Amino acid sequence: MRLAKPPPSPPPSSPQTLPGGPPLIASHGLFVEAGGNTVLSGVEMEVRPGEIVTMVGPNGGGKTTLVRALLGLQPLSGGSVTRRPGLRVGYLPQRFQVDIALPITAGRFLSLASRADAAQREEILREVGAAHLIGRMLANLSGGELQRVLLARALLKQPELLILDEPDQGVDVTGRLDLFDTIAGIRSRRGCGILLISHDLHLVMSSTDRVICLNGHVCCSGHPSSVVRHPAYIDLFGTRAASGLAVYTHEHDHTHSEAPPPEGAP
Amino acid sequence: MLLEGFMLRALAGGIGIALVAGPLGCFVVWRRMAYFGDALAHGALLGVALGFALEVDPNLTTLAAFVLFALILTGLQGRQELATDTLLGILSHGALAMGLVAVSFMDPLRVDLMGYLLGDILSVSVVDLAWIFGGGALVLVVLAALWTNLLTMAVHEELARAEGVPVAAMRLVLMMLMSVVILLAMKIVGILLITALLIVPAATARHFARTPETMALLAAMFGGMAVLGGLFASLTWDTPSGPSIVAAAVLLFSVSALARGLVQR
Structure with missing residues (x-):
């Protein structure tokens, strides 16, 4: 069992209350413009304690922009973002790459984030299955290893909300399944809300409570099985995506052989 | 080896600069x-030329040129049409060209162009030393405080921003620290080769x-070694001090890269 010190301010909501309580974070009629283009228009969304919300949508659909707006990194041109007061957010950014010129181990990288002691750092690394990486150079880690270290770093602050921007990038299909298992485990152990961006709805499907399909605006949202039947979703991803889902939902054991080749893999 | 006053001052000045340039260079x-x-x-160089033209302290006009550059760069970086390295190239070579043109109008007896371009470490004065060690200490204190x-x-950078690091302010601080070190190091290695003193020891480290x-500490050490070697060469073969120091730094880099390659086999 995990024996973490009690966090300084309100403890993470216990799993019993999930998925309930007032939203951790919510956007209201959110508009973002960049370079004269409207990237997001009228986006309404929220994440509640203990729920996993997955955001899908085409490239350029504004998923990362929305995350950055929620984090306060992106100026809004309209609408607002409300956060629960004192909300602790852990963030895993997209396209994380460390310059090989910077010699820094995974352990040291974690120590930069907080004053947590070495034992706590090791413990959290173990929680995400990355304890063996503590002395490795950050720049030499594989995609999956790096994502786990980043996940550990995000967890160091005992977050009530985790925002993960494509945590599965650069990870092969088997690795993805492991990673999403780890993420689901974090939710059930810690009861934190999780906002996840993924290209692969099929793989995150089983552990997702709610899906938001974003293409400049919220096309549809709801339980994953209803979203994939939604006309707007089928418009965006085609009927193959919707029917392909059946394979994944019913034959979890066979995902390795039936999985499509990862898109854009090097 | 002659250990006269000018030689000691040159050594002290060179090593003082190397100790600061190493960590910042990282x-x-x-x-x-x-x-x-x-x-x-x-x-x-443009700043120095301006100083002579306006008959004010060239250090002041150089600082003004730095501030102007920092503003231009910050203003230009937001635009997407051209990559930052292209913009920097335009700014960098533009300033060098205009500086050289401006200096050519001046009395060569008043403006020691070669001294500014290639450094003149043997003319380091006690006042210069005070500036180098005072300014250098300030830079190191700021670096340590914001480490x-x-x-x-x-x-x-994005993760740092999300975690509440004031990224824009930090960027400005780095720009200012670099400006200070360049101003201090101008006399030691000269305008053309200053960047080498920042990056070569750091790359060696x-x-x-x-x-x-450890990379920051080793960079300071390798910089110091380059200054020692370069000064020795400069005295022995009467070569210009700045290029000699940088050549020594590059030699150190090459030897360490080779050694590293052999060890890894």
């Missing part, structure tokens, strides 16, 4: 600011470092 390497350093250094923030930003801190 950030130049980590954040890929080498070209930015070149642009700043070339801007210094965690700067390091987090070097690892990943990378071969042996496993933490950011």
Whole structure:
């Protein structure tokens, strides 16, 4: 069992209350413009304690922009973002790459984030299955290893909300399944809300409570099985995506052989 | 070896600069600011020329040129039509060209162009030393105080921002620290080669470092060794001091790269 010190301010909501309580974070009629283009228009969304919300949508659909707006990194041109007061957010950014010129181990990288002691750092690394990486150079880690270290770093602050921007990038299909298992485990152990961006709805499907399909605006949202039947979703991803889902939902054991080749893999 | 006053001053000045340039140079390497350093250094020549033309202290006009550069760069970087390295190239070579043209109008007896371009470490005065050690200490204190923030930003700028690091302010601080070091080092290695003193010892240190801190310390050490070797060569063969120091630094880098390659086999 995990024996973490009690966090300084309100403890993470216990799993019993999930998925309930007032939203951790919510956007209201959110508009973002960049370079004269409207990237997001009228986006309404929220994440509640203990729920996993997955955001899908085409490239350029504004998923990362929305995350950055929620984090306060992106100026809004309209609408607002409300956060629960004192909300602790852990963030895993997209396209994380460390310059090989910077010699820094995974352990040291974690120590930069907080004053947590070495034992706590090791413990959290173990929680995400990355304890063996503590002395490795950050720049030499594989995609999956790096994502786990980043996940550990995000967890160091005992977050009530985790925002993960494509945590599965650069990870092969088997690795993805492991990673999403780890993420689901974090939710059930810690009861934190999780906002996840993924290209692969099929793989995150089983552990997702709610899906938001974003293409400049919220096309549809709801339980994953209803979203994939939604006309707007089928418009965006085609009927193959919707029917392909059946394979994944019913034959979890066979995902390795039936999985499509990862898109854009090097 | 002659250990006369000017020689001791040269050594002290050179090593003083190397101790500061090493750690700061690590950030130049980590954040890929080498070209930015070149642009700043070339801007210094324009500043010096302006100082002589207006008959005010060239150090003041050089500082003014730095501030102007920093503003232009910050203003230009937001635009997407051209990559930053292209903009820096325009600024950097533009400043060098205009500086050289401006200096050509001046009395060569008043403006020692070669001294500014290639450095004149043997003319380091006691006042220069006071500036180098005072300014250098200030730079090191600022670096140490902001170390965690700067390091987090070097690892990943967006993550640092999300975690509340004031990234824009930190960027400005780095620019200012580089300006100060370039101003201090101008007399030692000259405008053309200042960036080398920032990046070559840091790159050499990378071969042996496993933490950011050891890389910074080793960079200071390798810089100091380059100054010693370069000064010795400069005295022995009567070569210009700045290029000799940089040549020594590059020699150290090559030897360490070779040694590292052999060890890894």
